[in-house]
Amino acid sequence: MAKDHRAGSKVKGDKLPAIVMASDLLEGDTVFLTGKGWTRDSKHARIAHDQETADRMEAEGKASAAANAVIDPYLVPVEISDGGHPVARHFRDVMRQKGPSIHPDMGKQAEFGPLT
């Protein structure tokens, strides 16, 4: 492996709306920034619709990483589903949001159900 981690979303162009994703320190699983703290269920993620909010959320994520609650927070461009849930636009971010494609019985998809 060339390096241990490859953070940041790879979406090009317009990056809004967006959520903030990170890895939880203790468990290493994906967590999503909310109005207060972090959630494991992306349906409850806070959504930034404008750049100012996105910048503020990113700063909150970084502060939380500095306080050793999470690792590698970054902004993830999303689309809003019919059910009103944020769904990551890049396939790598989707993998983190849902869980392994080969194991529907594992990860967020198993715990919280499909994103509708």
Next chain:
Amino acid sequence: MYRYDEFDERFVRERVEQFRTQVSRRLDGSLSEDEFKPLRLKNGLYLQLHAYMLRIAVPYGTMSARQLRQLARIAREYDKGYAHFTTRQNLQFNWPKLKDIPAILDLLADVEMHAIQTSGNCIRNTTADQFSGVAADESEDPRPTAELLRQWSSQHPEFVWLPRKFKIAVTGAQHDRAAILVHDIGLKLKRNDAGEPGYELSVGGGLGRTPMIGKIIRDFLPKDELLAYVEAIMRVYNAEGRRDNKFKARVKILVHETGTEEFKARVEAEYAKLDGPTINAPQEEIDRIAAYFAAPDYEDLPATSLTLEQARKSDKGLDRFVAQNGFAHKQPGYIALTISLKPVGGVPGDMSADQMDAFADIADAYSLGELRVTHSQNLVLPYVKQDDVPALYADLKRHGLATANAGLVTDIIACPGLDYCSLATAKSIPIAQEIARTFADEDRQQAIGELPIKISGCINACGHHHVGAIGILGLEKGGRENYQITVGGDATEHAAVGERLGPGIDADDVPGAVEVLVETYLSEKQGAETFIETVRRTGVEPFKASFTGFIEARASAQEAAE
């Protein structure tokens, strides 16, 4: 098998305690992630897409049934009930929690295992032929060499912060099953004209973004000079390997940029300065290690087993299993068996905790409690009596471990890829699963014969795609997963890097492209040639032509659909 002495035992226990305090300092916030990362990497702990990942060293792929049972317990208690065998003969857990790592390391230490030097810029697990000590075509057992290198390289104070990681592989057979020519150092045991034991030594092989075949810098190195000579290589690399650019930091780049002759001259000059006798292991130590690998007490048996011969006649499945997964043993009446971890539709290299427990019992019952891990992500039972194979086969079948596809088109190497890995650019496992489903028919697999397909989900090439007869590399292109196909790669003594056939294709098209390449082989094939032998004779042109035809047909079909 090698057993820890007091020193080994104390060393591993101390490292567990050291890491336990490091983890607690991370958890209480005294260590930041930037400070902790190099420490956790020294202990095989990565952070992947969904969780931490712990990589456990399996020295030269040799493991006891007792160790496998302990790994099954860890999988059950601290993970999601399974584990993954890697292309470096190691084992990975995909879901451990940071707070549990010290407890897991304790359990590993209880069975003489650890995760030290399975990551980071140090000398990694020394790998070896999975049939070491039992192969009929072997001239000398490579395990004592691998164990000596393991001891020498463990926490070697001079080589714990190399420019990059460093991998050594050893074989003692004519046919190279350890891929030594794509390792930083490759060692082949041999004898000189006077019959003295030694090594042919190559340096600078490797895969990744700049694939290179190793260069032989010593035709014959006397066996007792090994450590001093390897130390000379490491010193040249440690001093001169590039630290300014991690993509150019492997020894293969140094050998390439310096030139083989000049590199060799520098190693020889360094070697001349070293005080060999203080570095090379004393004969008592070499003898002590070798004693652990003495042949077991084999029974005196006829070369062929009538029991097995007869059972094969009445059971087509058994017959196929032995023909495909059996391997010629040096001891009459015995056989080594490859246990495929590649059932059609499964995840290459994955094994459930229940299978691990069952297989540990099988190894105890039929293979003196020992098993091996292959770099193709399969397992091996090294000491099986041919008489026992029918009963053993029935046991394997009961646990879903009797897939008769060793070396065939469905025996695919695949890295974890985007399903787990934070470096991946594309999925790897689902591609392997689709190809395996496409070629699921056993008669068709047999007709195609030996065909190593290797898939990596990024340029770092953990799936060895460069040396697959058919290699598949998953990248990202325009926001989609895209797969480049190569043909002609070879990981054996005929080591070669595959050649790209054309532009990348969509995931959905990969199985179809593989079918076209297989058809090309079958129509070009002469006599009993395998896929790679045909490619070696014809070159890649016929394959390029059919691949181009495939892409054009796909493009016009798509146009018509739109």
